[in-house]
Amino acid sequence: MDGQLKKASSIDGVEELSCPFSDIMQIYKLFEESTTVLQSPPTLDKSNCYFFCKKRPNSESITQRYLDDVEGWISSKSKHRTSYYLEHNFKLIYKRDDGYCFQKMIDGIKSFEKIVPPPGEKDVFIFQKYTAENVSKFFCKIVYSLISKKNPGFSEKILYQYIGAQPVNNNKKIISPKRPVGNVSDILRCLSKVGDGFVRSVLNIPDNLPPIICYTDDQIADFKTNCKRENVIIGIDSTFNLGSYFLTILTYKNQRIVRKETGDHPIVFGPILLHENITFENYHYFFSHVAAILESDPDSKIDTSKITFGCEHENNVMRAVKSVFKNSLSLLCAKNLEENFTNYVGKDCKLNEKIVLKYKTLLFGDGGLMGSQSKLEFDLKEHKLHAELGNLKFFSKYIFKIADQIYNHVCLPKWKLGIPNYWTNNNAESMNYIVSSSVNWQISQTEELIDALRETVERHYSNVKKGLYGQDHLIVGQLYTNTKSNRSLLSCLKVTQC
Template identity: 25%
Template sequence: MLENIKFCCTGKQRSILSVDKTYNLSELFVTPTVFKHIALCKTGLKDKVHPLFFGPIFLHGNSDYRTYNIFFSELQGVFKKHQINVENIIFGSDEEFAMVSALRKNFNTSKHLLCTLHMRRNLSISLKNSQGVPMRLREYISNMIFGENGIIYSTDDIMFRKKMLKFRNICIVNKYDKFLKNMFKSFEKKLYEYVYIPLKNKFISQVYTNNNSESMNSVLKMMIKKVVPLHTLITIISDQVFYYEKELERAVIGLGDYYIDCDLSKHDRVSLLKFVKESTAEVGSNNHKSTTISKYITSSYGKITLMRPKGSKKLSQFRRSRKF
């Protein structure tokens, strides 16, 4: 898992490491990290569609800053131990204050994005609940900020400030005093730091949404139809993580629903037939030698090493019994 994160989330064409909490799976909350495996592609499609993989998953009873800080502090230590350069990682999340604060403390050199769908929805809810802003005006404000030529796509800081001033004037004219007093400054700061700056500096090519995390959370919810005991939850999550790791192994030998994108991967694709033939030939040549056969088989193609199968034959059994 960690090698996959290192390969997919710290290179030139890197995947965003998304974090999102989900509910109603157990008595505990589940917060998985999710990333796209950029070396794998879905078979049968014209375009390259990279599958989603689970990263480290956090099970917790509370959702406060202290709890999230324990997880991200541990995660930071694990990344350091495995020489994963956190400066190259781009984290993505929603606006949950405790999560964002703990993430920023432990990964202060990493880049961080906020989900624009959550920001847009939360802005609309704030304007409605605090000031009773009608839907038409809320939609106009949202488009002014997040639309095609919105504030987040400003070409420089001067244009960004100018457009934010226009938004502020709309609030002043319509007497949205509570929103201006309680929410405007924090909203402007988050919009500038977590959306506008990453787009301007081309850390990302398009706005970030938490859709990848939501998709993987849905996978867990489909596997868990109702609230289950903790041990059952852990078993189901482990099986899901194991499933994706197996799909990666299958793709290496040309099986499964995915294939290796050789333009990005450090591994070459090897057909199963080619691998079996070459490995079998290698075993045959070893049988003529008096030396002990290695526990591992390395394809003469030179790229893959697997543990040698032990075989299904019992000790001292030379032919299959025909008695029934």
């Protein structure tokens, strides 16, 4: 951190704290006990600290009201929330047109019950919370304000809290909101790697870090060979917290070799994308590049319509896949679908456990939608599900969205591909684990991350070559055991001494 910026502990009224406040009671107590109120947010290293400031006029915009000297706040991702609490017991209540209410859950249905007798103005305080994210992804700001008739002094001050490390650039200046996170010289060194046999493409996007596509010659040759097989499944998974970039890796089971101990095909790396934002545009750029590589050789005879892509979520990744590989099948991780359903209905909707278990069984149980062996069986079970919903009409839209995902991205691909089990993204996640461990789970400079990726991929494909020679723990798969086929496969890879 810049030596010219004072540390939090050096200024009276600024306290150090590295995590959000635990609850509303802790914040209320801080408002009661605070004795030092600064005129405005001080110029200091705001990493993991909090302090009180004089409240600015409500006539100003929210951004101006909570202004500080830190640049790089993403206004589009800021959030402002207002809540109401009872003064005597800090219980959350809700304000409706007809007065204050408690929220009730009756048989899993959310409803509001008017408070009788209604609380007076001094019985209720207003809690406001403003959150803002920084372009660094590892730094955020939270601003709290309380309005209380019982304690009128609360409304004269606001509580600032900063979580994470305040970012700076090489010139020891606070990062500009228009400049992406990352060392500029580091990015320039990455650009110089284009054509080095691993970094294959870098796209210039204004005000963003450039997305980078990486693979070795061995890697893409093996990828193309496996994509000639019918019903190949390409897994897609992203990881983060390794630096300024997200990392999206394509993985697949190498059909040419098997493990001696288990007879299973090993999971291998396909092309890799480094990208700052998880946008449709970045993914479309990546998959367009992959499609061009697969279709560039007229003699390769790769039918991209027979490639299946699998991912955790039906999001920008799958939108980009369907835009580029229009006739391909898409799989969603069955395990992830079930976990998301459980979290949503159990935590967000706050349905009781009995109802959660009932619909979880109807959707994901052996006798539920996911266990269907044909479209007719699926339709019959879906009709039963519709009848079971009864009065839970508010819930039916979400239920049938899940049912649609199960049919299109779990059951239909399973029937067409003839795979015995539901697909999960465990294989892709395991490869991301290998990548993360290669940099010891540390945030790395981009050049270091690329070098670690290359080393990991080359080591990985060294083992693939050994398998093609029948060495080590891998052997040539049954489909490729004849001499002519094996010579052809070996020619796809650069044969080096392993």
